[in-house]
Amino acid sequence: MVRAVLKGVLAHKLRLFLTAIAVVLGVAFVAGTFVLTDTINRTFDTLFDEVSADTDISVRAASGFGEDAPIDSLRDTVPASVLDAVRRVPGVQAAEPTVTGYAMFIDEAGKAVTTSGAPTLGFNWTDPGLSPLTLRSGREPQRSGEVVVDAVTAKDHDFALGDKVKVLFRGPTEEFTVVGITGFGEADNLAGATLAIFDLTTAQRVFGKAGRFDSIEARATEGLSSLELRDRVAAAVPSGVEVVTSQEVADESADAVQQGLGFFSTFLLVFAGIALFVGGFIILNTFSILVAQRTRELALLRALGASRRQVMASVIAEAFLVGLFASLVGLGLGVLVALGLQSLLKAFGIDLPASGVVIQPRTIIASLIVGVGVTVISSISPARKASKIAPMAALRGGGIEQGGSLRRRSLAGAVVTALGGAALLSGLFGGTISLVGLGAAVVFVGVALLSPLAAVPMARVIGAPFPRIAGMAGKLGRQNAMRNPRRTAATAAALTVGLGLVACVSVLAASIKASAADIVDEYLAADYIISTTNFLPSISTELAPRLARAPELAAVSGLQTGDWRSAGQTQSIYGADPASVGQVLKLDVTAGDIGGLARGDVLVGEEELKDKKLEIGTMLAMTFARTGEKELRIAGTFAKNQLLGSYVVSTATFDANFSDRLDFVVLAKAREGVAPAEARAAVERVTADFPNVELRDQSEFKQQQEDQVNQILGLVTALLMLSIIIALFGIVNTLALSIFERTRELGLLRAVGMSRRQVRSMIRGESVIIAVLGAILGLGVGVLFGYAIVGALDDEGIGKVVVPAGQLLTYVFLAGLAGVAAAVFPARRAARLDVLAAISYE
């Protein structure tokens, strides 16, 4: 039996390949995600270990958020006196202070040197023995006006020793001379971040931390453990200052990276899962067709004494072999993909220290289990069908028509669809994401069960113009698509999943875009929006005051945002200038007094006030990372404003509780009667000095919001493309198997005068019908999903559902084109069929 299975698999290498490819691609996605994130993780671990390798302990201000403070929460600085205290502790061999802050280079052309997401870091030069910096050329910065640049930035922007470069800070922009170029350990920079290194005094000045340090790094004398040193130093520093081992700092950083990568890998794995789900449909369909075509062979095995169980086992064993083979290939491909992505990161300027590709046992096990699992599970139903073949079928000949009535199947489909829909909705409105995913998957299965019912009438309609376009070939293509509704529907179902999700995301995106424009109209009063491309908080605090001095502008307000905690719950808070915020935002203070902001009070959103049962005039305890718990009086409430969150304080209050304040947006309103061109010119005169910001008016801002949504839509669509490609391979596979099955018929058609071109056009017709059928079903399901999700997001300000009909029609058209592409190979095979061999084929 085993030998029979093996021979069966090897006898149909092409079929094996086409079936396996669905699994290969899915598994490659899974493996690639794991390998990439594991490798990046390991890389950062190495990096952080390297950073802390030369030091034993780190002394820093304690976080108001306590022990579990996130790595990026902003701590207070420590006074310079702490350094002396640390140095006096017996066992401290050396101690060096660190001051760090925002520093962005400006290149020769006056453009800001931005990164793809990584920070633009500035800090002070420390004793090489306590720092991972490795000077590549030049010397360390010794006095005011000198800077050392990381090697990547220097290379990319032609910064050479002796060059004058401008650097942008929270405060005024300054000019420096490049005196050195440095690496970070082995690497040329710190994982994509730009580095600007100054002498300690300059760093303290430009970062606004005169007389203070962010942290102090110290090394123990020979023979003293870091733990021992930590305890000794801890006893010597004032309260509010904590001492941690360098290893702990490295671990904190590594954990933060790991957490971030965790989201990233979950995000990718969702798409890998979708691809595998689609692959499952294709495997199910392929094995169903194979079993039907091998009826005689299987019946012969039964006639020769094989038991039902053995026949079933033989089909499952074949699936197992295909799955194993595909998983192994997918694993290899995944490693290659991860390597490719890594070089891609490098091309984006993220130079990570080499640590080799990390292939964890988990990656291998997960890839094999997932790949083999999907294949085997998908083959169970065809295997059961195979086991029901009667030995007599060997004598009757011909393929079996798949049994079971469509009515029963459709009933099951309706029930499954309803259950899936219910799960989806309860997940959406209950906020359980995994239930949403499960529900969606179940709905797709239900639709796949239902779709054979729709396949014939839909194929008739979709193919209606074919006879007119391609004559008899078109007519035959259409009828071939209708002759086996289960096969057509199952093949189309794979495409339904991918396009369903694309349609859902498209509806969501269109709705968000429409709502975003509404939000701008409803909540924004400013004429000009000044921000960085990604709305990162990196606008110099100089900008807003300088703009405010322009006579063409009536009101200017910079906005800040940060996190605060209450009872373990992290929430956002916004800082704004109380004098002008009401003019740049349509801030509707419904109760209380906005004037309270200037006195250090907090404004709370109406709904939040109600939800948290807060009262105007009472004190609200808010915990900040830098300053710990503070009591703020609730000055009043304001009507929901999508641009402002639920808690607003004055910029002064914000400054008092957060360090390194930078605006994430500056809003400006033109003075009444000033021509737009004039007002804009006034803004531009100021922003010219801050090359990292972009200026937009309201319509440009709406456009940018739209562009951002489009960007995300593009990314998600690209990730869904994989499952669509897999579905197209499914069409190729089905067509190839159908052609094999219809060899005699094709031979007859060729014999009685059908040209090769007509044969190709016939196959193409069938393919286009399957693809368009799958697309239409998918778009239908996807639009319904879109309605459900937008409905659930009502609270987030997405008020109305927008169905981008033109876009969806384009998808149908593209699906048709994809159908043409999927038919190329099968059509060529069919057209090249040897007529004589085909008609004498038994």
Add this chain to the structure above:
Amino acid sequence: MSSLMQPAAPAPHPSAAAARGLDLVKVYGQGDAAVRALDGVSIEFAPGQFSAIMGPSGSGKSTLMHCMAGLDTITSGQVFVGDVELSSLHDKELTRLRRDKIGFIFQAYNLVPTLTAAENITLPMDIAGRKPDQVWVDRLIDTVGLRQRLSHRPSELSGGQQQRVAAARALASRPNIVFADEPTGNLDSRSSAEVLGFLRKSVHEFDQTVVMVTHDPSAASYAERVVFLADGRIVDEMTAPTAERVLDRMKGLGD
């Protein structure tokens, strides 16, 4: 010009024959494994004649038919259908020739399962995008007696009915010649008689040329002329055959 010269070899010239083959050689395989399926066969099929090709298995009778019908290529020699020489034709032209000039009836799987009987009958014209001659098609349908079954699909027809549909299709485009490859091989005797009767009728009433490959002496007896093949050569010919005479002759060939 050519009539003035002594032809050393038969030159291609327009001929009255519906189809003819000159010195046909067909070799399968190469070297030691080479098999001469046709070994110098020259044959003519006159218009309006019902010919049968007989011979034991491996005699080359099917190969001869396939080569004459443009389904297979010959190793050497010349094939004419009407006055068209086949060896110079490419696939596209051969396909068009089969579609317009030749009718086919195979042993089985003659019909496209997704098409009705009526659609199967007019298939070659539909493929060509031509309107069928409805009067002629109606006449054929009545002759094969399938008026009541026109909207049925092949799976709803008996084997005999299917072969009659195939026969009507073969004649529907008024081809130069109809090739039938064991048309009764899968049929019972009554259905066989119906199909063969129709073929004979098409020759007598419609002046159709029919060439049928068979190994059944009683089927051959419907023809006006029987050509006997053995080992790739024509070994005998018989006109006005009866089943007994054909059977006797076949015994001599060792079938």
